[in-house]
Amino acid sequence: MxxxxxxxxxxxxxxxxxxxxxxxxxxxxxxxxxxxxxxxxxxxxxxxxxxxxxxxxxxxxxxxxxxxxxxxxxxxxxxxxxxxxxxxxxxxxxxxxxxxxxxxxxxxxxxxxxxxxxxxxxxxxxxxxxxxxxxxxxxxxxxxxxxxxxxxxxxxxxxxxxxxxxxxxxxxxxxxxxxxxxxxxxxxxxxxxxxxxxxxxxxxxxxxxxxxxxxxxxxxxxxxxxxxxxxxxxxxxxxxxxxxxxxxxxxxxxxxxxxxxxxxxxxxxxxxxxxxxxxxxxxxxxxxxxxxxxxxxxxxxxxxxxxxxxxxxxxxxxxSPLRPALISPNGTMEEPRNPLLMWHPSESANSYQVQVATNRTFTSIVVDSTVADTLLQLSPLAANTQYYWRVRGVNEHGTSAYSTLASFTTRDESSAVEEFAEIPVAFRLLQNYPNPFNPVTSVTYEVGGRQHVSLKVYDISGREVATLVDESKSAGRYHATFDASGLNSGVYFIKLSAGEFVDMKRAVLIR
Missing domain, CATH: 3.20.20.80 (Glycosidases)
Known part of the structure; x- marks a missing residue:
């Protein structure tokens, strides 16, 4: 089939x-x-x-x-x-x-x-x-x-x-x-x-x-x-x-x-x-x-x-949008105090409402944000604390139901996060995060001006295994999600092509 x-x-x-x-x-x-x-x-x-x-x-x-x-x-x-x-x-x-x-x-x-x-x-x-x-x-x-x-x-x-x-x-x-x-x-x-x-x-x-x-x-x-x-x-x-x-x-x-x-x-x-x-x-x-x-x-x-x-x-x-499915973190321990939340896109959603709370009933909400992307880097939370999070899709017709909730527990430290505030003027492919990963990772790239952008993933033999982006993009910073659920452990290469610009990063899938 x-x-x-x-x-x-x-x-x-x-x-x-x-x-x-x-x-x-x-x-x-x-x-x-x-x-x-x-x-x-x-x-x-x-x-x-x-x-x-x-x-x-x-x-x-x-x-x-x-x-x-x-x-x-x-x-x-x-x-x-x-x-x-x-x-x-x-x-x-x-x-x-x-x-x-x-x-x-x-x-x-x-x-x-x-x-x-x-x-x-x-x-x-x-x-x-x-x-x-x-x-x-x-x-x-x-x-x-x-x-x-x-x-x-x-x-x-x-x-x-x-x-x-x-x-x-x-x-x-x-x-x-x-x-x-x-x-x-x-x-x-x-x-x-x-x-x-x-x-x-x-x-x-x-x-x-x-x-x-x-x-x-x-x-x-x-x-x-x-x-x-x-x-x-x-x-x-x-x-x-x-x-x-x-x-x-x-x-x-x-x-x-x-x-x-x-x-x-x-x-x-x-x-x-x-x-x-x-x-x-x-x-x-x-x-x-x-x-x-x-x-x-x-x-x-x-x-x-x-x-x-x-x-x-x-x-x-x-x-209205359908209910989003969460990717990570989900049931993990030792997350940095500023974890990166990731979820799958919801059909018809223009934006997403993300909530983080210290209890399962969400009566103690510590984050309530609306974002256009399918990931959110949190500001530092309390150390050594269990949190619950959920997401719902939003468009002009209404909202989806909230996703099933997921949880994570923070450690003492935060992870380093590169600050970004300006529209980029050059093309750049950043290292995927997390790396190594299992089975989902986020890929960030910058577009310096309107150009057709191709973001593809290849295995170590050079065989194409995924196309993450294949469309025209205006200047800006973008994120794509690579889900390797159907792939074997090993080394993969993420390739960004935009006009004459080409760059590649090495990603490691460990199951």
Whole structure:
């Protein structure tokens, strides 16, 4: 699975939307979708009557799944063509749902012999692949734990692996679907039920060993996420799935609650747990308009297309920054009295509010600063003292939730910090800090005038391992973060190039 491919797809969809909004080429796209400025999509299904809802759909969502038209048992080619073309014409990611599912299969297929059943499956998968050459994702098998098809034996039955029929379905999909289409498995109750989670991972690993699966689908219906388990359980089971190394997608999310305030509270509690999980690459809601939705109280727009409070919150939440993730220090002892705090960028953030306190509840705050960068060098704190710190992102729409808190304990001394107050007039690459490091270090560089700047990292053999900066910069001092989590211990070289200026520093990764 090539993770880069996922980002290119999602970036393509975002660029399409932003270009049309900026140029005014299409008045129908004069508003951006909720997640237009995020790397993770927020999509929805299209069912019956979609044609009169096109403009409304484009106001909110940037990924499309056909609700029923693409299921073999309720196949509607004309409607499916319309949905697919709608997605592609608007630059939205398209998920085909679904090829193999026991609850939706043609009525005649159960009465056929195995050879005929197999040929029917081949014809069906081949037809989908030929008809939709630009599919982004496909749910190859839906609900293998709960709804195997009547033609399971024709695909190999349980076989030696216990899941030979699933493997054969994916082999056929890999053979007959477009090469660009990512093949996914889809299932429910795998993040609220630990036993189902383990069984699901067993199938995923069988497919992964054979190079047949590109992504994991988790439905996320109301009965799974709303009271079916704690948010900690949801998070941990998502982490189990992400540990396979495959991207995870929430494919059928809904909160089926009649009371507006209760639905709002559940969205505020559950949606961020799913959307902000680092292993999750996008989320699809299973309907949003009243009387046009599977779970009748899960709607976000009423019959007059007025927004429920949960939709109003979702709009603000997605326009605001996501919660930052802290890098360092985290649980360390013997930090200098003036430690350098570092965190990962938060999408859509213009600045960050950083707080340091002497207690976990932050009732004794000693630092409360707002910075534009993703690091902050503190002024000297008290020696031999434990501190807690947290960060939240800020933009014109609001603030994110605070990060999970981290702690550190100071030693007696401060570290030397170079004073800097003026705009530089020359180019300079400073030594990374800390060095040696594990696994994250900060790289500071100065730009003497507007110039295209390249900041790259190479291993000892000269192989490029990371690009930290590759863009035009005006005069100023800048910081970049090098995260070597996926690299081996050893010596690396950080190279700054700007016009005729070239400089290099030696960095040592020690695990």
């Amino acid at each position: 090539k993770i880069e491919k996922i980002f290119l797809k999602q970036r393509r969809a975002a660029i399409f939307t932003l270009l049309f909004c900026a140029t005014g080429l299409s008045p129908q796209l004069s508003f951006a979708q909720l997640a237009a400025n995020k790397s993770k999509f927020v999509g929805n299904i299209i069912g019956n009557g979609f044609s009169i809802r096109e403009n409304n759909f484009k106001r909110y969502w940037n990924q499309v799944t056909p609700e029923n038209a693409g299921k073999w048992g309720s196949l509607n080619w004309q409607q499916l063509d319309n949905i697919y073309n709608f997605a592609k014409n608007n630059g939205f990611l398209y998920r085909h749902h679904t090829l193999v599912w026991g609850n939706q299969e043609p009525g005649h297929i159960a009465g056929l012999d195995s050879a005929s059943q197999y040929q029917e499956v081949v014809n069906w998968i081949s037809a989908v692949g030929q008809r939709y050459p630009d599919m982004d994702y496909c749910d190859v098998v839906n609900e293998p734990l709960h709804a195997p098809p009547s033609y399971k034996r024709a695909l190999g039955g349980d076989g030696a692996t216990g899941w030979d029929w699933v493997i054969k379905a994916f082999e056929l999909a890999r053979q007959y679907l477009p090469a660009k289409t990512e093949l996914h498995l889809n299932e429910y109750s795998v993040i609220n039920d630990g036993n189902a989670n383990a069984r699901y991972i067993q199938i995923i690993n069988l497919l992964k060993e054979r190079g047949l699966i590109d992504g994991i689908g988790v439905q996320g219906h109301n009965f799974e996420v709303n009271g079916g388990a704690s948010t900690t359980t949801l998070h941990n089971n998502l982490t189990n799935l992400a540990a396979t190394g495959l991207p995870v997608y929430i494919t059928e999310f809904d909160i089926n609650v009649q009371d507006d305030n209760t639905q709002l509270q559940r969205y505020q509690t559950i949606f961020p747990v799913l959307y902000e999980h680092p292993g999750v690459y996008g989320i699809t809601l299973w309907g949003y308009i009243r009387y046009e939705i599977w779970q009748q109280e899960a709607y976000l727009l009423n019959e007059r297309l007025a927004e429920r409070p949960a939709m109003q919150w979702l709009r603000t939440y997605l326009a």
